[in-house]
Amino acid sequence: MAFQIDKSFIEKIEFLIEEKNNQELQLHLEDLHHADIAEVLDELKLEEATYIIKLLESDKTSEVLMELDVAYREKILSNLNAQEIASEIQEMDTDDAADIVAELSEELKGQVIEQIEDEQFANDIVELLRYDEDSAGGLMAKELIKVNENWSVTGCMSEMRAQAENVTRVHSIYVVDNKGRLKGRLSLKDLITAPSDAHIEDVYINKVDFVNVHTEGEEVARIMQKYDLEAIPVVDELNRLVGRITIDDIVDFIKEEAEKDYQMAAGISEDIDASANIWQMTRARLPWLFLALMGGFVAVLIGETFEPAMKKFGFLFFFTPLIAAMAGNVGVQSSAIIVQGLANGTISGSIISRLLKEVGLSLLNGSALGIILFFGTHFIFGHSYLIGLTISISLISVILIASLIGTFVPIILDRYNIDPALATGPFITTSNDIFGLLIFFSIAKFILGF
Amino acid sequence: MAFQIDKSFIEKIEFLIEEKNNQELQLHLEDLHHADIAEVLDELKLEEATYIIKLLESDKTSEVLMELDVAYREKILSNLNAQEIASEIQEMDTDDAADIVAELSEELKGQVIEQIEDEQFANDIVELLRYDEDSAGGLMAKELIKVNENWSVTGCMSEMRAQAENVTRVHSIYVVDNKGRLKGRLSLKDLITAPSDAHIEDVYINKVDFVNVHTEGEEVARIMQKYDLEAIPVVDELNRLVGRITIDDIVDFIKEEAEKDYQMAAGISEDIDASANIWQMTRARLPWLFLALMGGFVAVLIGETFEPAMKKFGFLFFFTPLIAAMAGNVGVQSSAIIVQGLANGTISGSIISRLLKEVGLSLLNGSALGIILFFGTHFIFGHSYLIGLTISISLISVILIASLIGTFVPIILDRYNIDPALATGPFITTSNDIFGLLIFFSIAKFILGF
Numbered sequence: 001m002a003f004q005i006d007k008s009f010i011e012k013i014e015f016l017i018e019e020k021n022n023q024e025l026q027l028h029l030e031d032l033h034h035a036d037i038a039e040v041l042d043e044l045k046l047e048e049a050t051y052i053i054k055l056l057e058s059d060k061t062s063e064v065l066m067e068l069d070v071a072y073r074e075k076i077l078s079n080l081n082a083q084e085i086a087s088e089i090q091e092m093d094t095d096d097a098a099d100i101v102a103e104l105s106e107e108l109k110g111q112v113i114e115q116i117e118d119e120q121f122a123n124d125i126v127e128l129l130r131y132d133e134d135s136a137g138g139l140m141a142k143e144l145i146k147v148n149e150n151w152s153v154t155g156c157m158s159e160m161r162a163q164a165e166n167v168t169r170v171h172s173i174y175v176v177d178n179k180g181r182l183k184g185r186l187s188l189k190d191l192i193t194a195p196s197d198a199h200i201e202d203v204y205i206n207k208v209d210f211v212n213v214h215t216e217g218e219e220v221a222r223i224m225q226k227y228d229l230e231a232i233p234v235v236d237e238l239n240r241l242v243g244r245i246t247i248d249d250i251v252d253f254i255k256e257e258a259e260k261d262y263q264m265a266a267g268i269s270e271d272i273d274a275s276a277n278i279w280q281m282t283r284a285r286l287p288w289l290f291l292a293l294m295g296g297f298v299a300v301l302i303g304e305t306f307e308p309a310m311k312k313f314g315f316l317f318f319f320t321p322l323i324a325a326m327a328g329n330v331g332v333q334s335s336a337i338i339v340q341g342l343a344n345g346t347i348s349g350s351i352i353s354r355l356l357k358e359v360g361l362s363l364l365n366g367s368a369l370g371i372i373l374f375f376g377t378h379f380i381f382g383h384s385y386l387i388g389l390t391i392s393i394s395l396i397s398v399i400l401i402a403s404l405i406g407t408f409v410p411i412i413l414d415r416y417n418i419d420p421a422l423a424t425g426p427f428i429t430t431s432n433d434i435f436g437l438l439i440f441f442s443i444a445k446f447i448l449g450f
Numbered sequence: 451m452a453f454q455i456d457k458s459f460i461e462k463i464e465f466l467i468e469e470k471n472n473q474e475l476q477l478h479l480e481d482l483h484h485a486d487i488a489e490v491l492d493e494l495k496l497e498e499a500t501y502i503i504k505l506l507e508s509d510k511t512s513e514v515l516m517e518l519d520v521a522y523r524e525k526i527l528s529n530l531n532a533q534e535i536a537s538e539i540q541e542m543d544t545d546d547a548a549d550i551v552a553e554l555s556e557e558l559k560g561q562v563i564e565q566i567e568d569e570q571f572a573n574d575i576v577e578l579l580r581y582d583e584d585s586a587g588g589l590m591a592k593e594l595i596k597v598n599e600n601w602s603v604t605g606c607m608s609e610m611r612a613q614a615e616n617v618t619r620v621h622s623i624y625v626v627d628n629k630g631r632l633k634g635r636l637s638l639k640d641l642i643t644a645p646s647d648a649h650i651e652d653v654y655i656n657k658v659d660f661v662n663v664h665t666e667g668e669e670v671a672r673i674m675q676k677y678d679l680e681a682i683p684v685v686d687e688l689n690r691l692v693g694r695i696t697i698d699d700i701v702d703f704i705k706e707e708a709e710k711d712y713q714m715a716a717g718i719s720e721d722i723d724a725s726a727n728i729w730q731m732t733r734a735r736l737p738w739l740f741l742a743l744m745g746g747f748v749a750v751l752i753g754e755t756f757e758p759a760m761k762k763f764g765f766l767f768f769f770t771p772l773i774a775a776m777a778g779n780v781g782v783q784s785s786a787i788i789v790q791g792l793a794n795g796t797i798s799g800s801i802i803s804r805l806l807k808e809v810g811l812s813l814l815n816g817s818a819l820g821i822i823l824f825f826g827t828h829f830i831f832g833h834s835y836l837i838g839l840t841i842s843i844s845l846i847s848v849i850l851i852a853s854l855i856g857t858f859v860p861i862i863l864d865r866y867n868i869d870p871a872l873a874t875g876p877f878i879t880t881s882n883d884i885f886g887l888l889i890f891f892s893i894a895k896f897i898l899g900f
Contacts, residue, residue: 268783278810317770318767
């Protein structure tokens with residue numbers, strides 16, 4: 001049932017734009033979902049996309065704009081004047097409108113807000129702009145349905161009807177007192193089944209989850225997920241109901257967080273995607289590569305320290321990439337499990353039991369691989385059993401140390417409130433490379449002597 | 451506002467269980483949210499947790515059970531008899547109930563279903579068990595509100611009231627024809643504002659997104675995210691409405707998918723978390739380490755091939771970990787961006803433009819790092835400029851090749867419908883290690899001659 005864009009459709013649209021055949025264009029686009037129109041715009045040139053945005057009705061294009069990539073949206077908006085931007089954002093919910101206004105230049109911000117006809121709407125946006133974008137205040141929308149605890153069910157039905165006009169989706173009806181303080185909630189189900197002569201105070205549920213405007217987005221996501229909420233009310237310092245956050249905004253937030261962790265594990269430090277330009281990519285990737293290069297320098301120095309071995313046991317140096325790679329892989333595995341566990345709150349039990357588990361796991365995995373390496377060294381590379389033993393013992397030790405580093409570095413970072421995801425990827429591979437080589441040559445020196 | 455478990459609370463609960471002070475226990479736990487009770491159970495011993503599950507009312511414990519880890523839940527359920535399990539799952543929504551029944555042994559499954567009093571509910575579970583757990587059929591619940599297009603608004607209100615009793619959350623009211631085929635939907639907002647003498651066919655929206663029972667979960671997640679849906683109806687082969695999927699189930703699904711990709715990038719092949727036992731961990735991690743070890747063997751062979759260089763240019767071998775590490779890091783960066791882009795559908799443009807971008811990016815990053823390496827080789831390690839040049843050119847070439855491999859291997863895998871996430875982590879690091887060393891020694895041989 002999902003709409004699939006094909007090349008011929010895009011070509012058709014491009015042709016119609018060139019012909020300025022507005023009627024046909026509207027005919028082709030008006031039945032499409034806004035998310036689909038956004039996909040079409042993604043395939044068009046900037047001027048073509050702008051043409052479509054100007055052509056279609058604001059109630060449609062405002063939703064299309066919200067689906068676009070931030071960078072592309074900014075480009076399109078820069079082709080519109082303050083009046084045109086204002087008419088787009090007036091069709092949006094306040095949270096989206098505030099996000100868009102926040103993206104504008106300081107100068108344009110004021111002009112756009114001035115052009116908004118609905119004074120309440122303009123005030124709402126100004127209020128939302130005050131909050132940090134990753135806080136509950138920055139995530140919330142002003143649209144919600146609230147009723148006073150003193151109203152009757154029938155009385156509030158008509159009031160609700162009026163309020164519902166402005167709200168895209170009705171999740172919960174919030175109940176407030178005369179001072180606007182959040183008292184509880186009323187589900188639509190309760191309302192459908194309530195006797196019409198009841199008062200709100202008789203039927204509302206006085207237990208309601210809520211967050212403060214300053215609650216961090218990550219915490220909001222955690223609460224909404226844990227308690228399976230579809231919307232959560234937001235209160236100010238005086239407990240007054242000022243907005244609500246819906247799960248769809250949080251879904252995006254959860255995805256972004258997961259993607260950031262993933263990128264961190266891969267050594268990419270900003271939130272970029274495949275469409276980022278070379279300069280953005282470089283900024284996100286080069287620092288980690290630089291870190292790895294510095295680690296590489298240290299690895300070279302370690303190699304030099306053990307240069308005397310080169311004459312008699314030069315083949316040991318053939319094994320350095322193998323040892324370093326195993327150290328890196330084990331470290332990343334261990335750290336990824338911990339980083340994810342910390343993010344999900346599934347790290348339980350004492351440090352000691354975790355230590356024992358990692359040691360056990362490393363010895364098990366290390367021994368299995370060590371045995372393969374032992375026979376490989378002998379039968380593939382023709383070295384003596386003593387040398388096979390040396391390399392295998394080194395591997396087991398390296399795996400043990402690498403897994404301990406991978407496990408405990410993120411835990412320690414987390415204790416000091418540093419994002420443990422930093423410890424995955426290049427950071428852990430690089431440090432494990434270094435420790436791995438040091439252990440390898442030290443053990444070899446101890447057993448073989450050089 | 452969120453409940454925080456502290457140690458003293460857990461000790462108190464443990465003490466009360468030991469004393470069998472059921473009244474106090476109920477007093478302590480009855481006001482807690484089921485997600486919080488689940489957290490408490492996580493901290494208790496298995497027998498203690500079972501005691502609590504048996505003590506509290508099924509309408510509460512059924513929700514608690516759904517919050518628990520699968521493994522822990524299975525253990526608790528194994529302490530309950532068929533009758534007790536049936537009374538728990540009767541309080542659940544059909545999708546959760548079916549998930550729980552699916553976890554039981556074949557023998558117990560039949561016994562539990564037999565114990566369910568509500569015949570319709572039992573039939574629903576049997577139906578849901580038929581679908582693959584990752585398909586729309588496996589994800590959906592049978593609870594939904596549907597009205598016939600021929601009913602009047604008033605007539606359907608009372609019918610809806612009855613149906614609403616079984617539905618935890620009312621998202622949409624689905625409209626069906628006399629044969630039960632999905633025709634459209636009615637929002638609660640529309641219902642609140644509709645004139646009471648209207649007929650459903652006059653007021654319903656005949657455009658509705660839906661999926662088929664066989665649609666894959668990933669596709670359901672994509673559609674619901676793209677179109678910002680909070681619930682989606684599911685139809686069977688004859689277009690009959692058979693269930694609905696809500697966004698909270700999909701949030702879990704999205705998170706699981708993101709976590710799987712993350713683990714894949716870290717070289718962990720099963721969905722495990724920090725609480726998995728050593729055997730599960732080994733099964734998830736050892737295969738990747740084995741792959742890396744095999745790659746390491748190849749790296750050793752490459753080193754041996756270039757053994758003649760050891761006499762005159764032994765120091766080259768000090769640089770192998772550096773080169774291999776850089777190759778691995780660049781490869782993981784490139785592949786992570788592509789894997790994420792493929793998952794989000796943000797990979798656009800032609801192969802050629804992507805190729806040019808990767809080449810440009812690699813030359814930029816490579817040159818920056820190459821210059822540092824060039825001077826480092828000279829000033830830190832005291833090698834000649836020719837050697838510095840050799841190593842720097844190798845680095846730039848290695849970065850270029852590694853980024854091309856990292857970019858195109860996932861794209862190719864995706865073309866052949868293989869999960870591109872497979873190409874991140876150990877797979878890409880290992881192959882880039884090998885190519886890196888080969889390029890390094892080949893260039894060195896070409897420039898320095900040995």
